[in-house]
């Protein structure tokens with residue numbers, strides 16, 4: 001069996017050692033005689049799995065003690081609604097930066113619950129940049145300021161933290177969490193789906209400062225209520241047990257690799273070399289302003305779009321999968337999350353050079 005280099009934007013590549021460990025433990029988890037899938041979520045075996053997963057997550061991101069960490073379902077998409085439901089705190093307005101398709105999605109959903117003030121937008125620029133922080137308009141009457149630290153579709157990433165002017169700062173880190181160190185204390189709330197840098201899909205991590213827990217009106221359903229989820233250790237209903245376990249294996253792998261600081265260095269190296277290859281070629285180009293280019297998702301177009309089909313099919317034949325760009329922007333996109341080995345990026349660069357030479 002030959003494994004490919006999978007450049008999918010998510011669900012995406014997982015470290016091979018994680019898959020092998022899961023395979024090895026599939027029928028019998030550490031002498032328990034059970035697969036993790038078969039365990040009661042209240043049993044001592046699963047409780048041990050859940051506890052070490054959570055501890056590793058807290059350790060890897062150095063999450064301060066005054067934050068609750070929740071492992072929920074419904075994806076980041078559910079958080080688009082749960083955030084206003086939980087932390088509007090009686091206010092009528094929230095501020096959002098619009099830097100791409102995912103911010104736009106968050107804004108649309110929030111609009112069902114409150115007035116949305118657009119603090120900044122790069123829509124006019126085709127979502128290829130991040131508006132200068134000095135120009136952001138943050139209303140001090142708003143409940144919070146929301147932004148998306150990495151726009152998965154457009155390949156735009158924040159390198160700095162915006163100034164929330166005293167409001168709780170809320171961030172969708174779905175596609176760059178654990179790829180670089182984060183000062184969690186600057187945030188009111190961080191959320192991310194697991195299916196890019198943390199494991200398979202099915203779990204959404206929410207890191208929420210304690211003062212933002214317990215603000216939801218009584219009408220908010222229990223499973224959507226941060227306070228009730230925090231009180232029950234995210235087990236208000238049966239959690240996605242096997243996905244928690246796989247998330248735990250990915251976190252152990254990351255710790256073994258040297259943690260977030262080390263993986264960041266690799267991510268910088270991988271992204272730098274791919275951007276360099278794109279910038280030096282006359283066939284490929286990336287439209288994003290250099291300072292805002294994502295280390296995780298690297299979109300590029302071919303000078304002649306008629307070559308797209310052949311590029312993709314030849315790439316597949318060379319073991320380079322899922323390079324098609326998002327349907328809304330077209331072209332190509334290489335998603336190179338933590339689990340993408342440097343050798344995968346090297347293979348892509350070599351393939352691109354050969355394709356350019358022969359076309």
Ligand SMILES: Cc1ncc(COP(=O)(O)O)c(C=O)c1O
Pocket residue numbers: 009010074075076077078102148150151152153172173174175193
């Ligand atoms: C930045 C970002 N936010 C939100 C989402 C939506 O996540 P989910 O499908 O887990 O709800 C995605 C999915 O790709 C994403 O990349």
